Amino acid sequence: xxxxxxxxxxxxxxxxxxxxxxxxxxxxxxxxxxxxxxxxxxxxxxxxxxxxxxxxxxxxxxxxxxxxxxxxxxxxxxxxxxxxxxxxxxxxxxxxxxxxxxxxxxxxxxxxxxxxxxxxxxxxxxxxxxxxxxxxxxxxxxxxxxxxxxxxxxxxxxxxxxxxxxxxxxxxxxxxxxxxxxxxxxxxxxxxxxxxxxxxxxxxxxxxxxxxxxxxxxxxxxxxxxxxxxxxxxxxxxxxxxxxxxxxxxxxxxxxxxxxxxxxxxxxxxxxxxxxxxxxxxxxxxxxxxxxxxxxxxxxxxxxxxxxxxxxxxxxxxxxxxxxxxxxxxxxxxxxxxxxxxxxxxxxxxxxxxxxxxxxxxxxxxxxxxxxxxxxxxxxxxxxxxxxxxxxxxxxxxxxxxxxxxxxxxxxxxxxxxxxxxxxxxxxxxxxxxxxxxxxxxxxxxxxxxxxxxxxxxxxxxxxxxxxxxxxxxxxxxxxxxxxxxxxxxxxxxxxxxxxxxxxxxxxxxxxxxxxxxxxxxxxxxxxxxxxxxxxxxxxxxxxxxxxxxxxxxxxxxxxxxxxxxxxxxxxxxxxxxxxxxxxxxxxxxxxxxxxxxxxxxxxxxxxxxxxxxxxxxxxxxxxxxxxxxxxxxxxxxxxxxxxxxxxxxxxxxxxxxxxxxxxxxxxxxxxxxxxxxxxxxxxxxxxxxxxxxx
Numbered sequence: 001x002x003x004x005x006x007x008x009x010x011x012x013x014x015x016x017x018x019x020x021x022x023x024x025x026x027x028x029x030x031x032x033x034x035x036x037x038x039x040x041x042x043x044x045x046x047x048x049x050x051x052x053x054x055x056x057x058x059x060x061x062x063x064x065x066x067x068x069x070x071x072x073x074x075x076x077x078x079x080x081x082x083x084x085x086x087x088x089x090x091x092x093x094x095x096x097x098x099x100x101x102x103x104x105x106x107x108x109x110x111x112x113x114x115x116x117x118x119x120x121x122x123x124x125x126x127x128x129x130x131x132x133x134x135x136x137x138x139x140x141x142x143x144x145x146x147x148x149x150x151x152x153x154x155x156x157x158x159x160x161x162x163x164x165x166x167x168x169x170x171x172x173x174x175x176x177x178x179x180x181x182x183x184x185x186x187x188x189x190x191x192x193x194x195x196x197x198x199x200x201x202x203x204x205x206x207x208x209x210x211x212x213x214x215x216x217x218x219x220x221x222x223x224x225x226x227x228x229x230x231x232x233x234x235x236x237x238x239x240x241x242x243x244x245x246x247x248x249x250x251x252x253x254x255x256x257x258x259x260x261x262x263x264x265x266x267x268x269x270x271x272x273x274x275x276x277x278x279x280x281x282x283x284x285x286x287x288x289x290x291x292x293x294x295x296x297x298x299x300x301x302x303x304x305x306x307x308x309x310x311x312x313x314x315x316x317x318x319x320x321x322x323x324x325x326x327x328x329x330x331x332x333x334x335x336x337x338x339x340x341x342x343x344x345x346x347x348x349x350x351x352x353x354x355x356x357x358x359x360x361x362x363x364x365x366x367x368x369x370x371x372x373x374x375x376x377x378x379x380x381x382x383x384x385x386x387x388x389x390x391x392x393x394x395x396x397x398x399x400x401x402x403x404x405x406x407x408x409x410x411x412x413x414x415x416x417x418x419x420x421x422x423x424x425x426x427x428x429x430x431x432x433x434x435x436x437x438x439x440x441x442x443x444x445x446x447x448x449x450x451x452x453x454x455x456x457x458x459x460x461x462x463x464x465x466x467x468x469x470x471x472x473x474x475x476x477x478x479x480x481x482x483x484x485x486x487x488x489x490x491x492x493x494x495x496x497x498x499x500x501x502x503x504x505x506x507x508x509x510x511x512x513x514x515x516x517x518x519x520x521x522x523x524x525x526x527x528x529x530x531x532x533x534x535x536x537x538x539x540x541x542x543x544x545x546x547x548x549x550x551x552x553x554x555x556x557x558x559x560x561x562x563x564x565x566x567x568x569x570x571x572x573x574x575x576x577x578x579x580x581x582x583x584x585x586x587x588x589x590x591x592x593x594x595x596x597x598x599x600x601x602x603x604x605x606x607x608x609x610x611x612x613x614x615x616x617x618x619x620x621x622x623x624x625x626x627x628x629x630x631x632x633x634x635x636x637x638x639x640x641x642x643x644x645x646x647x648x649x650x651x652x653x654x655x656x657x658x659x660x661x662x663x664x665x666x667x668x669x670x671x672x673x674x675x676x677x678x679x680x681x682x683x684x685x686x687x688x689x690x691x692x693x694x695x
Contacts, residue, residue: 031101034074035110037067037087044071045114046651047267048089055082055098066264066694068651074107087112089266223433224268225472229649230529230536232565232575235519241527242542244535245314245513245550245558247504248478250463250471250487252278255648257466257489259686264694265648269471272645273531276559279641279671279680280501281634283315283557291317291509292552294607294624297632302664303643303657306569310626311635312517312560312607316509316552324507324554326423327363328380330457332411334431336371339398343489344465348430351462351494352393358499359383366414367392370407371400380418405435405448408477412452419456422615424507429477430462433470445473449481450548456615458508458551459483462497475534482511482551504553510611512549512619515560516542518606523567523628526575530561530642542610545619549610559634561642564604603627637670637677644684651694658688 033052037045048067052075053059062083065073080101088094092114101108233241251274258265283295293315301307331352339345359365361384367377378392411427419425435445453459459481463474471487478485486505488494497505514537519527541547552558565571603625610619643661647654665681 030077030079032074032076032107033078033083033085033099033101033110034072034107035085035112037071037073037089037112037114039092040113040115044069045089045092046071047264047649048073048087048092048112048114050112051086051088052078053084053086055084059084059086066651068694071651085110085112087114089114222266222269222467222469223472224266225475225534227268227271227533227649230531230533232526232528234521234526234575235524236521239519239521240539241515241517241519241529241562242537242539243515243529243532244537244548245515245552246273246532246535247277247550247552247556247558248274248475248485249278250475250485251275253487253489253493254463254469254471256683257487259683259690260489262690264687264690267649267651270645270648271531271534272642272649273535273560275645276531276561276638276641277557279559279637279676280555281313281315281557281559281638281671283313283634286315286317290620290622291613292513292609292611292622294609294622295634296607296624296626297635298604298626298628298630299632299635299639301563302636302639302660303646304563304572306566308564308566308604308628309635309639310562310564310605311632311638312515312562313634314513314552314558314609316504316554316556319503319507319509319554321360321503324424324503326420327359327365327506328415328418328420328423328425329359329363329365329506330411330415330418330427331365331367332407332427332429333367333369333396334371334407334429335369335396335398335400336434337399338432338434338465338468341465344432345396345398347464347488347491347494348462349393349396350491351488351498352430353390354495355498355502356383356386356389356393358502359386364418364420365389366418368407368411368414369396370410371398374407374410376410376414380414405445408448408452412455412457415457416455425456426458426460426483426506427481428460428462430464431474432465432468433463433473434468435470435473446476446480449477453480453482460505461485462494463487479534480548482508482548484551484553501555504556507554508551508614509554510552511614512545512547513552513558513609513611514542514547514549514619516608516610517562518608520600520603520605521567522601523604524564525567525569526565526571528563530563531645532560542608545612545617552611559638561638562605600625634670636664637668640665640668641671641680644680644687647691648687653691653694655688655692658684658691662688 037048037050039045044067046067046069048071050065050067050073052062052064054062063075065075067073067087078101083099083101085097085099086094087097095112095114097110097112099108099110248271251269251271254269255265255275258269281295284293286293295311295313295315297311297313299309299311301309333345333348335345339348356365361382363383364380365378365383366380367389369375369377377396378389381389383389408427408429411429415425415427449459459478460483461474461478461481463469463471463485464487469487475485477483484505486493486497488497516539535550537547550558565575604627606623606625609622611622612619640661643657647657647661662681662684665677665684668677671677
């Protein structure tokens with residue numbers, strides 16, 4: 001008799017309790033518990049959630065802290081006794097550290113080390129399973145098949161065994177709705193195990209005596225690429241700053257999701273350039289037949305008196321809908337089990353129905369789906385057959401595991417087969433990014449998407465969901481697939497991306513866009529690029545047309561901010577006094593001395609931008625010098641959004657700076673609609689309130 005292995009997968013829910021320590025002071029001697037959160041290399045980790053819990057079978061959260069910019073945390077007035085410190089941060093395994101608070105010590109120091117990875121809780125009923133799996137940070141319990149068959153249940157349905165496992169009760173896991181669960185048989189995840197014939201739509205179960213294992217597994221958590229903020233650089237030592245353009249906006253709406261739930265986002269979820277680029281600034285329209293224009297502004301830095309801010313803005317040309325070329329759109333939709341919740345596939349279906357109604361008769365759309373395997377739901381269909389397209393979208397249901405790479409390959413094959421010369425050829429991928437079968441390694445996914453982009457098909461990534469959002473994967477795909485990445489936290493946001501800004505989403509007017517800024521050391525002592533940490537390039541890559549840059553859609557704007565230390569201002573602490581040791585020793589027979597041509601002596605910097613036409617292989621160059629002075633209508637609001645990101649990423653509360661930021665926002669103009677600015681002001685107030693609880 002063959003045996004089957006069943007898994008029930010649920011989303012792990014972590015409640016962040018922000019409350020004072022409610023401990024009765026039965027003894028006169030209380031202690032403080034403090035410590036530092038570090039990575040395995042000893043580097044401090046800010047922004048981690050540190051919870052003090054009772055050391056019980058079912059621990060109770062007594063207090064929470066957020067680790068500071070130095071990685072530190074501290075709990076005051078703790079009664080003596082046994083506790084545990086639970087430390088978590090997206091992108092790291094959760095650490096649980098036991099602490100024994102005894103009288104006679106004023107402060108107990110705890111050192112917490114977080115390892116890179118994700119934390120899952122797994123309870124397994126299986127023969128021969130280790131109690132602790134030290135390789136995958138999972139916890140397991142073991143029962144043999146005989147114990148399974150002696151379970152106190154009158155039903156022979158093997159699914160009932162799951163209710164005896166921690167976290168599983170009344171056909172649910174961790175209290176979540178049934179439609180968020182995923183059932184696995186023989187390693188294949190599928191929530192709709194429908195039998196054929198007379199058992200149409202009846203769920204198929206295995207007998208308990210035919211089952212060898214039952215597993216309840218928590219979700220793997222959200223994943224974000226690590227961000228190390230840009231350092232101060234001296235202009236005399238590092239005169240060039242080079243990076244790729246970025247029009248992604250996902251970080252802004254993802255941060256909004258966290259704040260709407262009363263939570264501070266993980267620091268690595270905050271990409272400052274995406275916060276700023278969410279807003280469309282009214283920069284000058286392109287001229288002289290170019291697809292982009294450059295705008296520059298210089299002004300005071302509101303958070304650092306004496307410092308300056310430099311704004312560099314790009315604007316892509318607009319294209320009227322009636323003038324846009326024919327569209328060949330391939331929708332690539334994740335319909336795996338993790339996409340069942342209402343804010344995932346149901347949201348995507350509603351958004352796509354709106355999008356389909358914007359198509360012209362001559363446009364064509366195909367639909368590819370993927371779960372355990374991929375399939376073609378609808379071959380290229382003209383926009384005139386809207387009802388056929390709507391029916392195909394309505395038929396989609398979620399279930400199974402996630403073979404995203406297989407879906408990507410099929411979608412690009414379909415897009416190539418229907419390729420429109422001189423038209424818009426694009427794959428729109430909608431997913432939570434949780435690729436768990438097939439090609440799952442990020443480096444292999446990168447190789448795959450880099451190969452596919454050579455076909456001339458562009459990519460848009462629409463992220464959805466919460467709890468297991470694989471942001472790092474979605475950002476990688478968009479970055480390397482000649483595309484951009486937006487996160488949909490609501491149907492209103494979906495309408496903004498697919499309808500209101502549909503031209504920017506669909507039609508690329510400039511690709512491989514790169515910046516190179518040269519600073520004049522006679523005017524600027526040091527500079528710091530705000531954001532774009534994951535877009536940095538070597539200086540030599542600027543003129544190398546084989547190096548990938550960013551893509552600009554019709555009407556897109558890109559905003560770049562630098563904080564500058566003018567030559568007459570003293571360097572603050574933390575700015576290096578000189579360049580680090582070079583990889584090449586100084587020349588013996590020549591002396592290099594910086595010489596500034598007097599014609600350019602009053603220039604602060606020069607902006608260079610390279611871009612390619614969508615079908616071109618060689619880039620064009622734009623160049624613009626920048627002097628101090630002039631009006632700066634866009635800079636104040638852009639600076640406010642940037643400071644919002646800076647404060648969110650910092651582990652300190654910074655209450656005075658939040659108050660100052662809120663006050664400055666009143667009456668500011670210059671970015672997006674007034675409704676967008678008002679909504680942003682509300683976000684600032686929410687974040688300021690949550691930050692007050694950070695110590």
